[in-house]
Amino acid sequence: MATNVYMEALSPTMEEGRVVKWHKRDGDPVKAGETLAEVETDKAVMDLVARADGVLRQVAAAEGQTVAVGSVVAVIASPGETVGATVAAAPPPAPVPPRSGMREAGGGMREAAGVAVAPADATRVKASPLAKRMAREAGVDLKLLTGSGPGGRVVKRDLEGAAPRASVPAAAPTLVESHPASRIPHPESTGAPFEDVPLTQIRKTIAKRLATSLGPIPHFFLTTEVDMERASEARDALNKQLGDQGKVSFNDIIIKATAHALTKHPACNAWFQEDHIRYWREVHIGMAVAVEDGLITPVIRNAELKPLADIGREAKELAEKARSRRLQPNDYTGSTFSVSNLGMFDIDQFTAVINPPEAGIIAVGSIVQKPVVVDGQLTARRRMRITMSCDHRVIDGATGAAFLKTLKQMLENPLAMLL
Amino acid sequence: MANSFDVIILGGGPAGYVAAIRSAQLGLSTAVIEKEKLGGVCVNIGCIPTKALLHSAYIATLLREAKEFGVEAGAVKTDYGVAMQRSRRVSDQNSKGVEFLMKKNKVTVAKGAGVLQPGRKVKVGNDVYEAKKAVIIATGSRVKGLPQIGLEINKTTVISSDEALFLEKAPASMAIIGAGAVGMEFADIFQAFGTKVTLIEALPRILPLEDAEASDALAKSYKKRGIEVLAGVKVKKGTPGKDKVTLEVEANGAAQKIEVATVLMAAGRAVNTENIGLAECGVQLSDRGFIKVDQSLQTTAPGYYAIGDVAGPPMLAHKGSREGVYVTELLAGKKSHAIKYDNVPSVTYCHPEVASIGLTEDQCKERKLDYVAGRFPFSANGRARGTGETEGFVKILRDKQYGEIVGAHIVGGHASEIIHELAVARENEYTVEEVELAIHAHPTMSEAIAEAALDSLGRVVHM
Numbered sequence: 056m057a058t059n060v061y062m063e064a065l066s067p068t069m070e071e072g073r074v075v076k077w078h079k080r081d082g083d084p085v086k087a088g089e090t091l092a093e094v095e096t097d098k099a100v101m102d103l104v105a106r107a108d109g110v111l112r113q114v115a116a117a118e119g120q121t122v123a124v125g126s127v128v129a130v131i132a133s134p135g136e137t138v139g140a141t142v143a144a145a146p147p148p149a150p151v152p153p154r155s156g157m158r159e160a161g162g163g164m165r166e167a168a169g170v171a172v173a174p175a176d177a178t179r180v181k182a183s184p185l186a187k188r189m190a191r192e193a194g195v196d197l198k199l200l201t202g203s204g205p206g207g208r209v210v211k212r213d214l215e216g217a218a219p220r221a222s223v224p225a226a227a228p229t230l231v232e233s234h235p236a237s238r239i240p241h242p243e244s245t246g247a248p249f250e251d252v253p254l255t256q257i258r259k260t261i262a263k264r265l266a267t268s269l270g271p272i273p274h275f276f277l278t279t280e281v282d283m284e285r286a287s288e289a290r291d292a293l294n295k296q297l298g299d300q301g302k303v304s305f306n307d308i309i310i311k312a313t314a315h316a317l318t319k320h321p322a323c324n325a326w327f328q329e330d331h332i333r334y335w336r337e338v339h340i341g342m343a344v345a346v347e348d349g350l351i352t353p354v355i356r357n358a359e360l361k362p363l364a365d366i367g368r369e370a371k372e373l374a375e376k377a378r379s380r381r382l383q384p385n386d387y388t389g390s391t392f393s394v395s396n397l398g399m400f401d402i403d404q405f406t407a408v409i410n411p412p413e414a415g416i417i418a419v420g421s422i423v424q425k426p427v428v429v430d431g432q433l434t435a436r437r438r439m440r441i442t443m444s445c446d447h448r449v450i451d452g453a454t455g456a457a458f459l460k461t462l463k464q465m466l467e468n469p470l471a472m473l474l
Numbered sequence: 475m476a477n478s479f480d481v482i483i484l485g486g487g488p489a490g491y492v493a494a495i496r497s498a499q500l501g502l503s504t505a506v507i508e509k510e511k512l513g514g515v516c517v518n519i520g521c522i523p524t525k526a527l528l529h530s531a532y533i534a535t536l537l538r539e540a541k542e543f544g545v546e547a548g549a550v551k552t553d554y555g556v557a558m559q560r561s562r563r564v565s566d567q568n569s570k571g572v573e574f575l576m577k578k579n580k581v582t583v584a585k586g587a588g589v590l591q592p593g594r595k596v597k598v599g600n601d602v603y604e605a606k607k608a609v610i611i612a613t614g615s616r617v618k619g620l621p622q623i624g625l626e627i628n629k630t631t632v633i634s635s636d637e638a639l640f641l642e643k644a645p646a647s648m649a650i651i652g653a654g655a656v657g658m659e660f661a662d663i664f665q666a667f668g669t670k671v672t673l674i675e676a677l678p679r680i681l682p683l684e685d686a687e688a689s690d691a692l693a694k695s696y697k698k699r700g701i702e703v704l705a706g707v708k709v710k711k712g713t714p715g716k717d718k719v720t721l722e723v724e725a726n727g728a729a730q731k732i733e734v735a736t737v738l739m740a741a742g743r744a745v746n747t748e749n750i751g752l753a754e755c756g757v758q759l760s761d762r763g764f765i766k767v768d769q770s771l772q773t774t775a776p777g778y779y780a781i782g783d784v785a786g787p788p789m790l791a792h793k794g795s796r797e798g799v800y801v802t803e804l805l806a807g808k809k810s811h812a813i814k815y816d817n818v819p820s821v822t823y824c825h826p827e828v829a830s831i832g833l834t835e836d837q838c839k840e841r842k843l844d845y846v847a848g849r850f851p852f853s854a855n856g857r858a859r860g861t862g863e864t865e866g867f868v869k870i871l872r873d874k875q876y877g878e879i880v881g882a883h884i885v886g887g888h889a890s891e892i893i894h895e896l897a898v899a900r901e902n903e904y905t906v907e908e909v910e911l912a913i914h915a916h917p918t919m920s921e922a923i924a925e926a927a928l929d930s931l932g933r934v935v936h937m
Binding site: 185192205210 | 811875876878903904905907908
């Protein structure tokens with residue numbers, strides 16, 4: 056069967072592309088992954104690559120021609136196959152999302168952020184009406200589920216247990232059992248684990264304008280450098296005490312501190328929901344985990360209420376489950392904020408892409424000894440850079456900065472978490 | 475070897491013969507062993523002939539009311555013998571139809587009583603059939619009497635449906651013990667043919683497995699037609715005489731004697747698990763007497779599967795047929811669509827008909843579900859008014875949060891036909907909103923389904 060070659064969105068903001076040069080000509084054999092043409096986007100010249108093996112046919116865009124994203128610019132036919140009607144820049148049923156390996160510099164960060172990207176051709180999710188409704192109310196992304204119905208259709212049983220909390224009685228008991236008294240009710244709590252606040256006109260306008268000007272999610276980034284001396288000392292002491300009962304990692308401390316800081320800055324613990332913002336009263340931290348062919352963000356639920364040792368144990372279990380592909384939908388859905396850590400890869404600093412519908416994610420770099428001036432003295436300290444990506448539709452600069460400051464204070468003085 | 479097949483099916487009823495067809499379609503060499511007529515109880519002494527008789531009963535009732543519709547038919551005379559003969563022709567046609575289907579699909583049919591042997595073998599007379607892949611047990615069920623209280627089926631005064639289907643004359647009076655589907659249908663038939671019918675049910679209401687509102691509607695309708703309905707009544711003792719039976723019954727502690735010409739036993743069925751070599755092959759039974767099966771319907775003996783009535787409730791032809799398809803697809807290495815045992819429609823073809831799927835309202839309460847009931851009576855439905863079938867209603871039970879259809883109950887004309895809209899809806903997880911959004915032709919009985927869906931959403935239109 057012939058495969059259409061679309062003008063792909065080679066950058067998140069690209070709406071049209073100009074064919075600079077065809078590397079392959081009509082009738083040339085092509086292999087998937089080979090460069091077909093150079094395309095000038097709104098930002099750079101990028102390669103448009105073949106998505107199938109075959110023979111290039113019916114090149115519909117001449118060099119120098121500008122065509123809209125999603126238009127068919129050629130066809131890759133099987134050898135010997137006769138292709139029917141001539142293609143004339145016909146738009147496909149839905150825009151083709153950007154694919155890995157096809158991004159501009161910075162696009163790679165999209166993956167580092169641990170956003171579970173939907174399969175490239177999943178323009179439509181097959182799901183029963185009941186499953187769709189359950190997913191909508193539970194805030195579960197259907198694209199992340201594997202359907203067990205006919206033809207891979209997502210059905211009710213695939214969603215049972217996938218809801219973040221209320222409808223997952225199985226997930227809650229462990230929490231309740233180990234911390235019967237630790238659950239401090241929020242003053243304004245009405246019983247729901249979140250509060251829906253309608254968008255004001257100005258918020259709506261901000262949302263619309265930023266979204267159209269900056270891409271699907273209008274990101275901005277805040278970076279700070281954290282002194283990790285005391286956190287390191289605390290970690291050493293904790294691990295000594297734990298002995299062979301497990302280990303606390305820096306990542307666990309960061310998750311705990313993030314969750315704790317979010318309880319003080321609920322404005323950052325939110326979902327953007329098109330016509331309203333859902334401010335969560337609970338903190339569920341998504342933890343980016345690299346797996347063989349991508350990334351996934353399993354969730355540590357109610358991280359704000361869990362002791363560090365529990366977070367450590369859970370994080371380890373979830374990471375193992377992720378790597379062995381045993382995560383259940385309720386293991387990786389419903390997070391309210393995410394943490395992505397590339398410190399172990401010696402990355403000093405990076406920006407992570409938000410895991411929608413969350414409004415923020417922090418990107419954690421490696422801890423390195425650096426010369427810094429403390430009390431007028433030059434001294435070596437362990438330092439770590441964290442960068443927060445914020446969805447500007449939800450979080451404004453000062454809001455994000457205030458949260459980051461609290462997080463920094465907590466990491467620099469872990470005892471502050473006890474306050 | 476001539477007697478070697480991929481799949482051997484013991485029993486040619488609706489479970490067995492459908493399994494055979496599907497098996498053959500999937501390219502497996504298949505044999506069916508049947509000791510009587512192909513089609514089993516369903517085709518020969520169950521579903522099919524009773525539907526023929528019920529239609530005769532319906533015509534009789536209709537003619538008695540015809541004057542109101544402007545049709546003068548004179549005095550209506552009924553002849554059960556003629557109706558019975560017609561029902562036999564219908565059954566025979568269907569059984570021959572199954573024979574034809576076996577030939578068409580190149581399924582070998584062996585006539586005789588099959589006995590299982592170890593090593594996936596079945597002995598029929600002196601022949602031994604060997605299955606390369608599997609033996610499927612589909613021996614079905616049969617009627618049973620109540621010998622412990624003196625009501626052993628004697629085939630003259632104490633009969634079962636097996637005999638009722640061959641009577642030449644409708645008896646003057648009849649007590650029907652058991653008001654499930656079988657009892658209800660025969661009460662309907664014999665009442666229309668002039669028999670004075672007493673319907674006795676031990677449980678507190680007739681059609682005990684249906685929604686209480688359906689039971690109530692039928693009790694009311696039957697009483698109006700002159701059927702004596704005794705629910706919550708225990709038969710303590712039966713004394714069959716030469717041409718009558720005396721029943722001693724007890725209701726609310728009060729004893730009562732009933733004398734009838736014939737007693738029809740319609741309380742329960744026994745599965746056919748005896749003398750077919752189950753134990754010898756290691757096929758075990760459950761506590762309730764059914765063949766024990768796992769999720770793939772395999773018995774405790776590898777290579778031996780069970781489908782239909784012997785494999786457990788609900789004992790319904792369509793459930794057995796589906797199991798036949800499921801097992802053969804698994805045997806052919808296909809991924810078969812899992813059977814949703816909670817989505818098997820249940821139909822009683824009495825007048826008015828009763829059809830249901832999913833949970834009853836009482837079951838919703840027992841399970842503490844957060845549900846909403848939507849109702850629509852046929853008395854408010856234009857089509858039903860036109861045909862004079864205003865008895866009954868549609869009732870839809872939906873989950874309060876998501877609108878999932880947890881149960882649906884229809885009492886009324888053509889209930890057996892219109893229930894499938896809800897079966898399709900449930901199978902595909904449509905909520906009440908998808909059902910309501912589908913445009914229903916006007917005027918139809920089915921509109922009541924859309925209205926009941928709307929009623930559950932608080933938006934009923936024609937009420």
